[in-house]
Amino acid sequence: MSKVKYYYDSETLSYRKIETKKRRVFFRSLLFLVASFCFGLVCFLFADRFLESPQLRKAKGKVEYLELRLDEMQQDVNQLSAVIENVEERDNTIYRIYFDANPIPAEQRQAGFGGVNRYKEFEGQPSAKKIISLKESIDKLKKRTAIQSESLEEIATLAEDKEKLLSSIPAIQPVRNQDLTRMASGYGYRTDPFNKTRKFHYGMDFTAPRGTPVFATGDGVVERADANSSGYGNHIRIDHGFGYVSLYAHLRSVKPYNVRPGQKVKRGDIIGYVGSTGRSQAPHLHYEVFKDEQRINPINFYYGNLSPQEFNALLKKSQEENISLD
Known part of the structure; x- marks a missing residue:
């Protein structure tokens, strides 16, 4: 049973009963409900930041480590790409010109892979964007390395022919x-x-x-x-x-x-x-x-x-x- 509250009326010199208005009660209840809903929503959205389980923290740590390793691997690939680019430049501007071979166009050396989506299996995975970018860089690097390897084999053959040519040309006086x-x-x-x-x-x-x-x-x-x-x-x-x-x-x-x-x-x-x-x-x-x-x-x-x-x-x-x- 709810308690009845009174107040002292100085005019009548007597205690009167406090009457609570129904509208005020309704708005107070509604305000309480709205505040409770907002508080619950905030707790739901941010509870994982403050109330993480050990399993969740471990999983998040693995994801962060994976992304860090992906970044490091991408840097390694970028360095290898710079090295192969230097070899390609020397191949085109020195070796192939010296042995009278046509330079290999950059479009041929650095061409991508057309047709079907080669990286569909990685879509939807954690860090999918980084993984796909890294895999694509590695595939292009493999192709450039294969093209450069074939070019060097061709240069080696041309060098052997050049050596034979230099030995064969009648280049000395026939009488001392x-x-x-x-x-x-x-x-x-x-x-x-x-x-x-x-x-x-x-x-x-x-x-x-x-x-x-x-x-x-x-x-x-x-x-x-x-x-x-x-x-x-x-x-x-x-x-x-x-x-x-x-x-x-x-x-x-x-x-x-x-x-x-x-x-x-x-x-x-x-x-x-x-x-x-x-x-x-x-x-x-x-x-x-x-x-x-x-x-x-x-x-x-x-x-x-x-x-x-x-x-x-x-x-x-x-x-x-x-x-x-x-």
Whole structure:
């Protein structure tokens, strides 16, 4: 039973009963209910921050650790990407240019993966956005690494061919300077010693005593060693590959060859000896170089065993228009 409350009325000098209005009671009750609802809602929304269970705290810790590791892995991938980018740049601007290979376009190196969604399995998972980004970065890095690996294999093959080319080019003088009497005639128009007419001389004539050693000017295979070509007398032809052939003519008549057809020779090997066979006026070596079956000036290839001063003197002498010896 609720208590009845009274108040003292000074006018009547008596106690009167306190009457509570129903409207006031209703509003007070409604206010209490609203306040209780709001308090309950706040507790529901924020209780996990203040009243976390041990399991919940452990799960949240794992998620935070996972996100931290994902961030660290993304930084590692970014560093690897920078390294491969540096290798790609050197590959395009140095290696591939040096070996006459076309650079690989950036669009090809860094292309993504089209078609179906490759990362659908990660959607809806915790930290899904970071995981998908990291997985996509790793896949692109794998592809770039594979492309770069193929490029380096190609460069290695080209380097081997380049090394063979540098060894094969006829790049030294066929007779040593100390064995020379003089450089009698060069490549170009000269006076024929037999009919005194002006005609083109397709090689270089090196005057030297009979029996002076003649050297192979580059690696190759002996193509011919005979006297069956008009005017050349005893002569040797070496196929160096890559379209290059060298010819050594007017070799001596007694045991003129140190080599035979089909034999492999190295630059600097003695292949024969100076003589005066064939259409020759005096002992000398007539030397020619062919590129893709066209005669070219041998003076352009003497970078293997001449100093700059020796080369300049030889160049000057070869340009003099005099009488050739063959």
